[in-house]
Amino acid sequence: MVELATGVHRYLLEARQMQALSFSVHIPLVCFGIAFPVMVMTAEWLHLRTGDPLYRTLARRWTKVMLALFAAGVVTGTVLSFEMGLLWPEFTSVYGSVFGLGFAIEGFSFFLEAIFIGIYAYGWDRLSPRMHFLSGIPIVFSGFLGSLMVIAVNGWMNHPTGFRLVDGKAVDVHPFDALFVNSNFWHELVHMYIAGYMVTGFLVAACYAVARLRGRNGRYERIALAIPLTIACVASIIQAPVGDWSGRVVAENQPVKLAAFEGLGHTENGAPVHIMGIYSDGEVKYGIPLPHMLSLLAFHDPNHTVQGLDTVPANDRPPVNVVRFSFQTMVGIGSLLFVLAAFFLFVRLRRKRMPESPWFYRAVILAGPLSVVALIAGWVTTEVGRQPWVVYHDMRTAQAVTGATGVPVGYVTLALVYVALACAVAWVLLRLARAPLEEGT
Amino acid sequence: MTLLQTLPIVFVLTGLVFYVVLGGADFGAGLWQLIGARGDDEGKRIRDHAHHAMGPVWEANHVWLIFVITVLWTAYSQVFASTASTLSIPFFVAAIGIILRGGAYALRSGTRGLREQRRVGTVLSLSSILTPFALGLMVGGIAAGRVPVGNAAGDLVTSWLNPLAITVGLIAVTFSAYLAAVFLAADAVRHDDAEMEQAFRTRALISGVVAGLVAAAGLIPLHADAPHLFHELVAGQALPAAIVSVIAGGAALLLVFRRRYEPARYTAALAVAAVIAGWALGQSPYLLPGLSIEHAAAPRNTLIAVVVAVVAGGIILFPSLVVLFRLTLGGSLAAGESAADAPVERHPVPGAGSLVGRSAVALLVIGLGFLTLANPGWAHAIGACALLAFAALATRALISDAMLS
Numbered sequence: 131m132v133e134l135a136t137g138v139h140r141y142l143l144e145a146r147q148m149q150a151l152s153f154s155v156h157i158p159l160v161c162f163g164i165a166f167p168v169m170v171m172t173a174e175w176l177h178l179r180t181g182d183p184l185y186r187t188l189a190r191r192w193t194k195v196m197l198a199l200f201a202a203g204v205v206t207g208t209v210l211s212f213e214m215g216l217l218w219p220e221f222t223s224v225y226g227s228v229f230g231l232g233f234a235i236e237g238f239s240f241f242l243e244a245i246f247i248g249i250y251a252y253g254w255d256r257l258s259p260r261m262h263f264l265s266g267i268p269i270v271f272s273g274f275l276g277s278l279m280v281i282a283v284n285g286w287m288n289h290p291t292g293f294r295l296v297d298g299k300a301v302d303v304h305p306f307d308a309l310f311v312n313s314n315f316w317h318e319l320v321h322m323y324i325a326g327y328m329v330t331g332f333l334v335a336a337c338y339a340v341a342r343l344r345g346r347n348g349r350y351e352r353i354a355l356a357i358p359l360t361i362a363c364v365a366s367i368i369q370a371p372v373g374d375w376s377g378r379v380v381a382e383n384q385p386v387k388l389a390a391f392e393g394l395g396h397t398e399n400g401a402p403v404h405i406m407g408i409y410s411d412g413e414v415k416y417g418i419p420l421p422h423m424l425s426l427l428a429f430h431d432p433n434h435t436v437q438g439l440d441t442v443p444a445n446d447r448p449p450v451n452v453v454r455f456s457f458q459t460m461v462g463i464g465s466l467l468f469v470l471a472a473f474f475l476f477v478r479l480r481r482k483r484m485p486e487s488p489w490f491y492r493a494v495i496l497a498g499p500l501s502v503v504a505l506i507a508g509w510v511t512t513e514v515g516r517q518p519w520v521v522y523h524d525m526r527t528a529q530a531v532t533g534a535t536g537v538p539v540g541y542v543t544l545a546l547v548y549v550a551l552a553c554a555v556a557w558v559l560l561r562l563a564r565a566p567l568e569e570g571t
Numbered sequence: 572m573t574l575l576q577t578l579p580i581v582f583v584l585t586g587l588v589f590y591v592v593l594g595g596a597d598f599g600a601g602l603w604q605l606i607g608a609r610g611d612d613e614g615k616r617i618r619d620h621a622h623h624a625m626g627p628v629w630e631a632n633h634v635w636l637i638f639v640i641t642v643l644w645t646a647y648s649q650v651f652a653s654t655a656s657t658l659s660i661p662f663f664v665a666a667i668g669i670i671l672r673g674g675a676y677a678l679r680s681g682t683r684g685l686r687e688q689r690r691v692g693t694v695l696s697l698s699s700i701l702t703p704f705a706l707g708l709m710v711g712g713i714a715a716g717r718v719p720v721g722n723a724a725g726d727l728v729t730s731w732l733n734p735l736a737i738t739v740g741l742i743a744v745t746f747s748a749y750l751a752a753v754f755l756a757a758d759a760v761r762h763d764d765a766e767m768e769q770a771f772r773t774r775a776l777i778s779g780v781v782a783g784l785v786a787a788a789g790l791i792p793l794h795a796d797a798p799h800l801f802h803e804l805v806a807g808q809a810l811p812a813a814i815v816s817v818i819a820g821g822a823a824l825l826l827v828f829r830r831r832y833e834p835a836r837y838t839a840a841l842a843v844a845a846v847i848a849g850w851a852l853g854q855s856p857y858l859l860p861g862l863s864i865e866h867a868a869a870p871r872n873t874l875i876a877v878v879v880a881v882v883a884g885g886i887i888l889f890p891s892l893v894v895l896f897r898l899t900l901g902g903s904l905a906a907g908e909s910a911a912d913a914p915v916e917r918h919p920v921p922g923a924g925s926l927v928g929r930s931a932v933a934l935l936v937i938g939l940g941f942l943t944l945a946n947p948g949w950a951h952a953i954g955a956c957a958l959l960a961f962a963a964l965a966t967r968a969l970i971s972d973a974m975l976s
């Protein structure tokens with residue numbers, strides 16, 4: 131590893147913020163790349179099956195939304211790939227040969243996605259119904275493959291394997307082992323993939339819930355609400371056990387990160403969980419303690435020993451309160467959405483109808499933004515919990531950062547451009563939503 | 572320097588050729604929406620024509636850039652890191668241009684009326700000039716040998732603010748304009764639109780001549796800034812490539828003049844490929860000053876993996892790309908009926924039969940059991956798959972006539 135000259139780390143904080151900003155914009159957008167094609171295709175499948183033109187109208191209108199969001203996903207993703215060199219050249223330079231393959235394959239999956247989104251969106255009038263439906267399948271597949279590849283890289287950064295470092299160079303590199311035979315990868319993939327369905331489903335459902343509360347409750351709106359809401363609720367049910375699985379893998383691979391989740395200052399047998407409160411001086415203050423819960427949740431044994439933050443020097447610990455607060459936000463929202471989903475499924479199965487109370491639909495409206503908050507909070511948990519390392523126990527983030535001096539200017543510029551992009555996308559979506567139903571069928 | 576070490580850079584440069592030709596045409600189309608489209612009616616038709624030709628394909632064209640970047644950082648990671656950090660300013664400007672361009676495409680799908688479209692068109696067009704210019708600056712900076720190995724080791728400003736880099740930037744912009752005009756003229760012929768064909772033929776001829784002049788003038792800064800590259804091009808191992816590029820460039824112009832647009836596109840692409848090959852040969856075996864391909868290349872396993880991935884990906888992608896282009900170039904894959912108006916059979920959508928319902932419950936139980944109670948990795952794999960299968964079945968069961976009525 132290269133020791134950097136002094137002064138080189140000057141813009142570490144800004145670089146981290148710029149990275150965080152770019153992710154926070156990209157990741158909610160890619161949720162639509164993961165899950166929206168499935169929803170559009172569900173509507174198209176219903177049309178193929180029933181012949182009811184209403185489903186086709188729905189699918190075609192959603193296709194336009196998908197296209198606009200895809201464009202935004204593409205450009206924000208491109209910015210992220212530039213940032214690998216703009217912000218973290220040392221990281222890419224030293225480890226590119228280990229993790230790069232993941233992004234190279236990801237590039238191909240984006241290719242596939244871009245090609246078939248073009249075919250799907252512009253093929254409505256040019257392909258036979260069956261061919262058109264089939265052309266959607268590669269989009270779904272590449273949404274999955276793309277997230278698989280990126281997350282393989284992230285899993286590797288959190289649990290680096292498959293290489294040795296000699297004189298600051300990676301040697302003995304086994305890229306496949308590093309990326310895919312990695313015990314930190316699979317839970318992240320499944321958890322993120324399900325999060326994609328939750329975020330997309332709840333956000334789309336929230337739009338139609340607004341319409342419903344405003345009295346627009348025709349058959350079109352009811353169907354457009356039912357499809358994403360069902361998908362999001364089923365996803366919310368399985369997200370909780372998958373999150374629990376994530377927690378157990380973190381306990382095994384990154385004990386210090388786990389200690390930060392819970393603010394566990396000292397190693398303990400039968401460690402507790404605290405709900406809320408803040409961490410200071412090695413313990414959580416003002417929280418509601420649940421004794422033995424941490425040992426039970428993380429190791430399935432109420433008296434298991436849990437490693438505390440004090441097992442590593444202070445400068446090897448992540449910023450505990452940020453991580454802990456994000457973690458609690460995610461789990462709290464996840465639990466609320468679980469309850470909401472359970473209620474919905476109960477009414478659906480027992481009463482064989484949609485819930486009728488306006489309170490339910492108000493909750494759905496809230497669930498949309500909340501699921502995005504949980505998504506970002508989850509990534510903050512993972513990424514900030516990994517600090518101060520960029521490659522866990524191998525390279526510090528401070529060693530990875532660029533020596534170029536323009537970072538603050540870049541950060542502000544990017545923030546402004548992203549605000550403009552957000553306004554533009556919001557404006558387009560509103561426009562598309564207000565277009566009369568007959569148009570665009 | 573082995574074949575294995577060289578192959579990825581061949582892929583990178585090939586990707587660059589595709590990006591310049593396809594992505595370049597795309598940028599150029601944006602440029603034509605800005606320049607010379609003032610009269611309301613003609614302006615609108617030019618904008619519409621350019622938009623309809625590019626809308627379906629711009630994303631696919633754009634991914635070539637991602638391909639170039641990811642293969643570069645996997646196979647020659649130091650080259651990517653040194654370039655991106657020293658040339659961070661043009662690289663960042665290119666990123667901003669790309670965001671604006673994508674944003675403008677997203678916006679276009681919601682605009683109605685001329686004034687709105689013109690405003691969006693202006694953003695799109697400005698970014699269409701910015702991005703190729705900035706990327707050209709980067710290529711020029713590398714060719715001028717101003718990107719040393721290391722984290723921001725070169726001068727952050729003079730590395731790209733120099734005559735050679737600026738010339739390459741200008742070449743990139745004019746060439747994009749030229750490629751776009753040829754492409755759009757060909758497209759107009761396909762749509763039997765004589766007026767648009769005429770408009771873009773004129774633009775192609777003008778921009779083609781300008782591009783050629785800028786490229787010729789570029790020899791002066793090339794001689795001053797990169798004497799080694801200059802000598803390789805005029806008298807060394809890169810000479811054949813230089814000759815091919817001149818001939819192909821001239822032939823392409825002639826073909827445009829004679830209204831043979833399709834062959835003109837391929838010939839122009841050949842000229843681009845020859846210029847890039849000339850640059851590569853002139854600089855070979857060095858990627859950056861003092862960093863040869865041999866020293867920059869990743870370890871063997873990685874190179875093998877990259878080559879396999881690129882070849883396998885290519886086998887899937889090229890046929891798909893052909894389908895996309897055939898579809899957008901006006902054709903239809905199934906004559907007659909289309910998804911939009913075909914009559915479809917009517918079937919009900921039944922809810923959960925008891926079998927589907929029971930399987931879903933069984934999968935949920937299996938999933939929870941394997942995922943939470945068991946510990947080995949294979950058990951978690953079964954558990955996660957069972958839960959995902961549960962989700963699929965449960966969703967299918969819930970989306971039924973009963974629910975959708």
Ligand code: HDD
Pocket residue numbers: 288317318319321322325326328329369370372373374376377378380460461463464465467501502504505506507508509510511512513515
């Ligand atoms: C809709 C979003 C969402 C929801 C409702 C939840 N999560 Fe989550 N969580 C994510 C979205 C997310 C994420 C953004 O997708 C993360 C970031 C990294 C990852 O793999 O997934 C994540 C990470 C993440 C991690 C860290 C993994 C790591 O660092 O490797 C843990 C331990 C949990 N989650 C646990 C949970 C639990 C116990 C939840 C309870 C219900 C939960 N999550 C709900």
Ligand code: HEM
Pocket residue numbers: 145146147149150151153154157214218221280281283284506509510513514517520527530
């Ligand atoms: C493929 C993989 C990656 C994913 C999915 C990922 C995800 C994320 C996310 C979502 C955040 C932002 C959280 C927030 O909003 O604060 C983040 C922050 C960050 N990421 Fe990553 N990341 C990846 C790769 C990288 C790389 C390659 C680097 C650098 C070399 C990096 C370094 C950082 C840093 C420094 C932060 C900011 C932490 C802070 O705010 O303190 N990540 N990452």
Ligand code: HEM
Pocket residue numbers: 156157159160162163164199200201202203204205206207208209210211214240241243244272273276277280281322630633634637
């Ligand atoms: C949580 C992490 C991430 C996920 C799940 C993810 C997934 C995706 C998906 C599905 C797309 C397709 C576009 C869309 O559907 O909107 C996309 C686009 C893109 N992503 Fe990400 N990504 C993540 C993080 C990253 C990172 C860390 C990088 C770069 C280093 C990146 C680079 C890109 C690029 C370049 C594109 C555009 C591809 C194109 O031109 O079509 N992404 N991403």
